[in-house]
Amino acid sequence: MRALTAALLVNLFLVVVGAAGGWHLWRRTAAQADARTITWGGPEREWRDVEGVVRAIVPELGIVVLTHADIPGYMPGMTMGFRLAGAKIPPSLSVGDAVRFTVRGSPPLVVVTAIEKP
C-alpha cells in the first residue's frame, strides 16, 4: 500500500473512532445529568413514609409546610409547603410534630395523600 493512502485511511479511522468515543462520552454524561434532574411531568408516582417535621399549617390554603428528609428521585431534604389531598388537615396536627407522610403525583404537581404522627 502507498504510504499516503495508509496515512489517510488511518486518520479517517482515528476520526471515526474519536467521534464515536466522543458521542458515547457525551451520551453518558447526558444520561448522568438526566438521572440527577427531577423529571417534571411523566407518569404519576408515589413516595411513602417520608419523614418530616411540621413547620407551619395554613388551613385557609390547605397547605402544611414540612421540613422533610430526602425524597429519592424527587428532591433532597428541605423545607417546603405541600398541598393536602382534599384540603383536609388533620385537626390533631400542630407545629413541631414529627410526621410520616405520603406524596403522590407527577412533579411538580404533587399532593400529600396521607400524613400521620408515628
Place this chain on the structure above:
Amino acid sequence: MSTLALALRWIHLVASVALVGGAVMLLVAGASDRPTALAWQRRVARAARWLLLVAVVAGVGVLAHQTALLEGRAGAAFEPRALLRVATETQGGLVWLSRLALLALAGFFVSGGLRVVARVDWVALHGETAALAALALALASAAGHAAAVEPGAIRAIAVDFIHLAATGVWAGALPALALLLRAASRESGADARPYAVVAGRRFSRWALVTVIALGLSGVVNATTHIADVAGLIGTTYGRLLLVKLVAFALALIVAARHRRRLLPALSGDAETIGRPAMRRLAASVTTEAVLIAAVLAVVAALGVTPPARHEQAAWPFAFRLATAALERSTEARWQVLVGSQVAVIGLVGLLCVAMLRRQRLRLPLLAGALVLVTMGGALALIPLAVDAYPTTYHRPTVPYTATSIVSGMAVYDEHCAVCHGRSGGGDGPAAPRLPRPPADLRAPHTGDHTAGDLFWWVSHGIARAAMPGFAATLSEEQRWDVINYVRLLGVLETARWMGPTVDPGRAWLVAPDFSYTVAPAPPRSLRDYRGGRHVLLVLYTLPRSRERLAQLADAYQMLTTLGVEIIAVPTDASPDAIKKLGDTPRVLFPVVTDGGLDILSVYRRFDTAPHAEFLIDRRGYLRARWSSRTETARDMNRLLAEIQELNQEKADAPPADEHVH
C-alpha cells in the same frame, strides 16, 4: 518490584520520546539524495522499529505492574484475565490500552511495508509516525496525576498533554540529530555535511519554539501539583522536581552553547566546514540527549510520587521568612529598606558587568557587585527570619470546626490549663514555678506562627520554657483539636470589639465551621454555604427572642432574595425547638434540632447574651455581631443595609480556610 516498575516507566518514556523525535527529525531535516544522508535516514527508520517494540513491551510491563497493584497480588501481573479487566475497566487502564493501540498503528508505518512513490508519501510516512507516536505519548497525561486534579482535571490534562508532546518533538529528536552530525563529521560523510548543517539550523529554530512551550506548560504543571515553596523543598515530589529542573537547566545551558557558539562555527562555505567543529557539536548534542534521559528518569519517578499538594511538607530549615516582624518594629522596616536598596545597587552592578566590554574592569566590578548583593540581601532578610520547624507548613489534618474546638477544649482543660490558665491568660496554678511565664494564649499571634508551628510545640514541647511535649500523651487528632481551640482563644480578645456594622473590605475573623440538622432533613454545614450565601447565625432564648424571631420570619423571604440564609439555634439546644416555637411567628428557616450544643459552646464564647446574631459572609468570615446586651431592639433596615454592604464587596480576601495563621 517498585524499582523494576520505575525502570519500566523510564524505558517506556525514553523509547516513546525518541520514537516521536526520530520521525520529527527526519521531517525537519527533509528528504535528501546524498548517500550518507540516506544511510542516516535508514538508520533512524530502523531504530524506530526497535524503539516502538521497546515502548510497547515496557508499556505492557507498566500495565502489568499496575494490575498487580490494583489486584493486590504480584501474580495478577501475569494473568491475561486480570490484565484485561484493568485495561478495560479502569480509566488509567483504558488510557494505556488506547496508547498501546496507537503505538500499534504507528508500527504499521515504521514496519517498512509501505510503498513510497512520491515525496508526499515520504512526508505522510514520517508525519503519520510522528503524529501517532506523539498522540500515544501525550495521552499519558490522562492517566497521570493531572487526571486526579480536582477541580480542573481537563485543564490539567490539556497542559500536561502539551508538555509531553513538546518533550517528544524536541528532546526526542536529539539522538537522531546527534547520529546525523556524527555521520557527517566522518571523513566519508562529507557529502551530507551541508545537509547536516541545514538540519542543525532548522532544528535549532524548531527547538526554540518547543522549549518555550515546554517551559510554560511545565510552570503551569508545577503550580498545579505544588502549592508553595514549602511543597517544593519539603516534599519528595517537590525535591524530585528540583532535581528535574537542575538537569533540565544543564541541558538548556548545553543547548544555548549550541546556538551561540557551535552552530555559528559551522557557517561558511559548505565544503570548507570543519570536521572538528561538527564533531564537537555531535558530542555536545549527545551530552544534551543524555541529560534529557536523566530528566526523563526523574519524570518517571514523579509519575509514581504523590503530588506535593497531597503531602505534608517537612520544612528543612530552622527559619523561614515572614513579614510579620515588620508590622511591629520600625527598626526592622528600616533595615529591610536599606538592605534591599543596597542589594538593588549590587544587581545594577551585575548588569553593568554583563554589558561591559573592558575585560580589565570586569573582575573587580563583579566582586564589588557580588559583595553588595550578598550584604544587602543578608541585611534585608535577617529581620524577616523567624524560627521554623519541620512541621511549620503542615496543614491541619483536622479542620477548624465547632466539634473539633469542643474536643480541644476538653484536652486543654485537662493538659494545658495547669500552666496556661483556664481562659488562656498564662495564670494557671503551676505558672509561678516555671522558668518562663507561660505564653498568654489570648494574645493575638496571627501571622507570627503557623498552625504547623503550634503543632510542633504541642507535640515536642518548648524546652527552654519547661513546656512538655504531648506527642506521647495526645493523639495527632487531639493535638490538632487543642490547636483549633488555641486558635479560637487567640481571636476572642479581638473579636470582642466586633460590632453590629460590617467593616467594609476587612474580613479577618474566620467563622468556625459547624454542622447541624433540622430533623429529619439531612445534616448540613456552614461550609456548604461557601461561595453561595451569607449566613445569619441566630442564637435565641425564648420567650424574650420571640419578637425578634417574628421580625426575622417576616423578612425571611426578602433576606433569601438578598442571598442570606438564617440558621437559628436555641440556647437550650432543645431537640423540641420547633415545637417550642409554636405556630406564631411562622418560622420557616432552619431551626437547629441537633448539633446545637457544639455551636453554642463555640459561638457563645464570642457573645454570651441570651440573644445574639452573627453575620457570616459567603467566604466564611464572621463580619458582624449583634447582641441583645448592647442594644435591646434592632431595626430590620439596618441588617438589610449590612447585607447590601456585603453584597457590594468584591471577593478579594481568600476563602476562609486558606487563612490559617
